[in-house]
Amino acid sequence: MKKQRMKAVALSTVISAGALLAGAAQADQTLNSILSVGQSKVDAARASQVRINKLQDQTSDLIVQFKQENKQIEGLRVYNKQMEKQLEAQRAALAELDDAIANVTVIQREVPPLIIRMLDAMEQFVELDAPYKKELRLERIAKQRANLDSAKITVAEKFRQVVELYNIEAEYARKVDSYPDSVTIEGQELDGTILAIGRVSLMFQTADRSVTAAWDRGLNKWVTLSADEYAGTVYNGIRMAQKKASNGILALPVHAPEAAQ
Structure with missing residues (x-):
């Protein structure tokens, strides 16, 4: 009887040990599964963080680009305003040119008689003036009268030459x-x-x-x-x-001023 009990106990112990080994193996498999899932989650989280970092970098780049574009747009607005002012000034200048072109015929018709009157007045003045370089001054007037008939000289140039004669006459008063x-x-x-x-x-x-x-x-x-x-x-x-002596005070005869007639 004792031998049968001992065999039964031994058999029960072997069965329990097998069950324990089987449970341990099953636990190892479960733990490995849990660890595998955890690692997958860690890898997924790491990949997600990489994507997030990349998106943040892209967002930062977009913000910088956006600010740069805004600056360029603001600069273009200022430039456009300036160009608009210039265009407005050019439009006004073109309008003035149109008026001038419309009146050019009238000007060309009226300037030659004015030049003749100016030369007549200057010649009369030289004849009545003191005989200071009188021949030279009259020669200039005669030359200018001859230029009036020249088709090679524009009306504007003829008028400029007459004005230059008047400037020369005015300069004599200061010499x-x-x-x-x-x-x-x-x-x-x-x-x-x-x-x-x-x-x-x-x-x-x-x-x-x-x-x-x-x-x-x-x-x-x-x-x-x-x-x-x-x-x-x-x-x-x-x-x-003659620049042979330094300037000084001269006591010279001077005509008293006369009342205008």
Whole structure:
């Protein structure tokens, strides 16, 4: 009886050990399955994080690009406003040009008579003025009159030349000048030097300073001056005009201003 019990206990122990081994193997399989699922989730999470990081980088790039595009758009808006102002100014300029072109025929018709009147007035002025470089001034006027008939010179250029003559005449009023010339004093022709102090005074003196004279606008002729009083002064004025002496004060005969008629 004891031997049968011992066999039964041994058999029961073997069965229990087999069941335990079988349960352990099953547990290992279950654990491996759990670990495998966990690793898959970790891998999936890692892949998701990579995608998220990539999307964040792409988003950052898009934001930077968006800001750059906004700056360019703002710059283009400012540029367009400036261009619009320029276009408006050009439209106004074109309108003015259209008006000028429409009136060009009238201008071309009216300018030549104006030029003639200007030359007539200048010639009359030179004839009535003191004889300062009179022949040269009249030659300029005659040359300009000849240019009026030239088809090679535009109306604008003819007008510019006349204005230039007026500028030359105006410059004489601000010049101190001297040059050699011959004058007639009391029926006698004398060689000497002319001294012009703007349009204030015009004087003459021979080389030996024996004769000193001034142009009298009222008498319209040369009048002899006192050698003792003016010979030295006029001589010094001539040297100043020729840059042979430093500028200084000159006591010269000057006509008193007259009331306009």
